[in-house]
Amino acid sequence: MRLHAFTCGWLDGPLGNFLAGEHGRLRVPVPCFLIEHPQGVVLFDSGLHPQTQHDPDGRLGVVAKVFGVEFAPGEEVTARLAAVGVDAGRVRYLVNSHLHFDHTGGNQQIPNARLVVQRREWEAGHDADQIARQFYYPHDYDHGHDTLLVDGEHDLFGDGRIVCLPTHGHTPGHQSLRLRLDSGEVILTGDACYLRRTLEQLHLPSVVDDPEAMRTALLRLRALRDAGARLIFGHDPEDWASVPALMT
Secondary structure, three states, rough: OEEEEEEEEEEEHHHHHHHOOOOOEEEEEEEEEEEEEOOOOOOOEOOOOOOOOOOHHHHHHHHHOOOOOOOOOOOOHHHHHOOOOOOHHOOOEEEEEOOOOOHHHHHHHHHOOOEEEEEEHHHHOHHHHHHHHHOHHHHHHHHOOOEEOOOOEEEEOOOEEEEEOOOOOOOOHHHHHHEOOOOOEEEEEOOOOOOOOHHOOOOOOOOOHHHHHHHHHHHHHHHHHHOOOEEEEEOOHHHOOOOEEOOO
């Protein structure tokens, strides 16, 4: 099994959004991950929508007033896949950690995949009050994909090598992804853990759907790390510099 790590753009935003109470700004990567499994190709998150390359205000509205977008042609998910010889039409599963714009913006470019989302996240993404509260944009994720709604842990191929882990808190139904590579276990935390500092200090972001659920998720991620797993954090620029482009 092979894990490819890509950036599909960068965001620049208030540090307090990532670590409550902090001041200044932080430039962070927007990752997505390709996993080549013997039974099919899996994508974990899809980055930003290509429209944000030239019209972030038109695509993101009020969110564009909070985050600056750095996203050049050739960084969109289809180009990243093509660079490693994978046609976007071959992706079997598209696993969304959650439904925020920087994790689902490329979903429309992955037309044949089965979309895998926690049921409670999908339901929140189709509830008017939650759409407003969570800053969801249905035009990022409502594209008629065949959708697999899961409740809790889900073993994608039934062999323990790619497992969805519920890590609610950032949003109502956030999930991380646990991978069993030949070299060891890797956890793609998504936004359950923005930064290494989030994990080490249990320092939550300023905007969280359920703080207690997020703390519980962080403690679970910490236990997995202590048991030997490598964690790849959701938006940590320092940690990202050490993430290999390819892991096996």
